[in-house]
Amino acid sequence: MKTLDERPDPGDKIYLVHDGSGRIDENAAASDDQASPFVSESAPGDGDWNGGKWTHFAAEATDVEAFNEDDLLDTSYIEVTLGRPGFGLSDFFVCQLDGRA
Numbered sequence: 001m002k003t004l005d006e007r008p009d010p011g012d013k014i015y016l017v018h019d020g021s022g023r024i025d026e027n028a029a030a031s032d033d034q035a036s037p038f039v040s041e042s043a044p045g046d047g048d049w050n051g052g053k054w055t056h057f058a059a060e061a062t063d064v065e066a067f068n069e070d071d072l073l074d075t076s077y078i079e080v081t082l083g084r085p086g087f088g089l090s091d092f093f094v095c096q097l098d099g100r101a
Helices: none
Strands: 012-018 038-040 053-061 078-082 092-094
Touching: none
Parallel strands: 012 053
Antiparallel strands: 012 038, 053 078, 053 092
16 A cells, blocks of 8 residues: 555545444444445446545444445435544555455
């Protein structure tokens, strides 16, 4: 991973879902479906993929039990702000996701 000083253009959006004090996957109330705190808008092979030049967004789940990554941006209990929360990665970075999870 390489950090960037500026927001990439074009870029990809990645959201770090958290509960205000830490990553969503570290919260005891989170379901097994919340195994990862990261949700992205695109991935390698998608038409809107920009090569893994990421802009980080903090997505605070104000209702942890209701959180579902499929409806991340279409809910009233997720507050999205530009930049990482204090416990995340750099605001802007390059990571091409060329390996398998």
